[in-house]
Amino acid sequence: MKRDGHENTAFFIGPxxxxxxxxxxxxxxxxxxxxIDEIVDLARQHKAPxxxxxxxxxxxxxxxxxYWNKTITALLDRGFWVTLDYQAHEHFRVLKMxxxxxWQSRMFVPLLSVRxxxxxxxxxxxxxxxxxxxxxxxxxxxxxxxxxxxxxSNRFTDWVEYGTDVVIELDDRPTPMPPYLPQPQVSxxxxxxxxxxxxxxxxxxxxxxxxxxxxxxxxETGLAPEEKSALKPELDALAAVVSVTPKSAAxxxxxxxxxxxxxxxxxxxxxxxxKKK
Numbered sequence: 001m002k003r004d005g006h007e008n009t010a011f012f013i014g015p016x017x018x019x020x021x022x023x024x025x026x027x028x029x030x031x032x033x034x035x036i037d038e039i040v041d042l043a044r045q046h047k048a049p050x051x052x053x054x055x056x057x058x059x060x061x062x063x064x065x066x067y068w069n070k071t072i073t074a075l076l077d078r079g080f081w082v083t084l085d086y087q088a089h090e091h092f093r094v095l096k097m098x099x100x101x102x103w104q105s106r107m108f109v110p111l112l113s114v115r116x117x118x119x120x121x122x123x124x125x126x127x128x129x130x131x132x133x134x135x136x137x138x139x140x141x142x143x144x145x146x147x148x149x150x151x152x153s154n155r156f157t158d159w160v161e162y163g164t165d166v167v168i169e170l171d172d173r174p175t176p177m178p179p180y181l182p183q184p185q186v187s188x189x190x191x192x193x194x195x196x197x198x199x200x201x202x203x204x205x206x207x208x209x210x211x212x213x214x215x216x217x218x219x220e221t222g223l224a225p226e227e228k229s230a231l232k233p234e235l236d237a238l239a240a241v242v243s244v245t246p247k248s249a250a251x252x253x254x255x256x257x258x259x260x261x262x263x264x265x266x267x268x269x270x271x272x273x274x275k276k277k
Contacts, residue, residue, distance in 0.1 A: 009031065009167045009168065009169070010030070010031050010032060010034050010168075011028060011029065011030060011031070011034070011039075011042055011167075011168040012029045012031075012055070012165045012166060012167045012168055013026070013027070013028055013029070013046050013048060013165065013166050013168060014026075014027060014029070014164045014165035014166060015027060015164060016050055016052065016083075017157050017161040017162060017164070018111070018157050019154070019155050019156075019157065020083060020109050020111060021109055022050045022052075022081050022083055022109050025048075025049055025050040025081060026046070026047065026048045026049065026050065027048055027050040027051070027052050027083075028042055028043045028046060028048040028050070028051050028052070029052045029055035029056075029165065030051060030052065030053050030054075030055055031055050031056050031058045032058045033063055033067050033071075036070070036071050036074050036075075039051060039071070039075065040074075040075070040078060042168065043080060049079075049080060049081055050080065050081040050082075050083065051075055051080050051081070051082050051083070052082075052083045052085065053068070053071070053072065053082060053083065053084045053085070054084055054085040054086055054111075055085065057085075059084065059085055059086045059087075059090075061086075061090055061093045061094070061097065068084070068094075068097055068098065069097060069098050069099055069102070072084065072098065072102055072108065073099065073101070073102060076101075076102065076105050076107055076108060079107075080107070081107045081108075081109065082107065082108050082109065083108075083109040083110075083111050084098075084108075084109070084110055084111060085111040085113060086110075086111070086112065086113065087112075087113050087114075087115065088112050088113060088114045091112055092133070094110070114128065116128075119147075119150075119151065120151070122147070123147075124147055125146075125147065126146075126147040126150075127144050127145065127146055127147065128144070128145045128150050129142060129143070129144050129145075130142060130143040130144075130145075
């Protein structure tokens with residue numbers, strides 16, 4: 001990917017500006033395949049709770065060994081949010097490449113990229129279809145998103161927003177941290193600690209446990225790996241799928257042809273979902 005200022009770099013730092021579950025988090029962006037220890041050290045140095053792998057279109061499936069699986073597993077185990085950016089046609093390979101534990105993690109964001117050039121000058125009837133590998137193969141059906149849904153301004157990120165990134169120069173990278181001595185086992189409560197904790201209330205063994213790099217990383221960046229995700233459970237998402245009768249489908253097609261900017265089949269449901277708390 002050609003991007004000014006990113007010609008000879010492997011890392012850059014900035015907020016996640018794309019509308020994913022990690023939106024707005026301070027992020028360490030990683031280009032290509034970099035050493036795990038260096039990724040972790042940089043993320044801790046910059047107090048970035050989110051790591052974006054495959055930045056600048058650098059993801060490749062033909063990497064020797066088990067790099068992506070091992071790296072993402074190691075980062076998730078340390079309590080980081082992890083995004084992996086890859087193209088749609090590579091999804092089946094990535095499914096087999098990463099272990100099930102990664103896919104089940106609430107802190108893993110698979111960012112499936114669909115590259116559509118000149119989308120605004122395409123037909124106003126352009127529709128993006130999420131299909132299956134065969135009829136009744138692995139999905140309950142298919143999903144279609146109309147042009148107005150795909151280009152919704154609430155999902156849009158202007159190129160100018162990417163200008164907040166700061167490239168990490170070679171001289172700015174941290175010296176590898178020395179190995180730590182074995183530490184006592186730490187409870188999940190310790191791993192979910194926040195900065196607001198009163199250190200004077202901790203027992204000596206708990207204070208000693210903070211020397212554990214995994215525990216300290218969670219403490220310093222305010223990560224709480226044991227917290228429930230804000231994402232909707234899978235069953236709730238499936239229940240939200242609206243069944244469409246032939247009559248309503250015809251009415252929807254006519255509405256879209258007339259330039260409808262909202263889903264004509266889901267107005268009532270969408271109103272319910274937009275109530276402010």
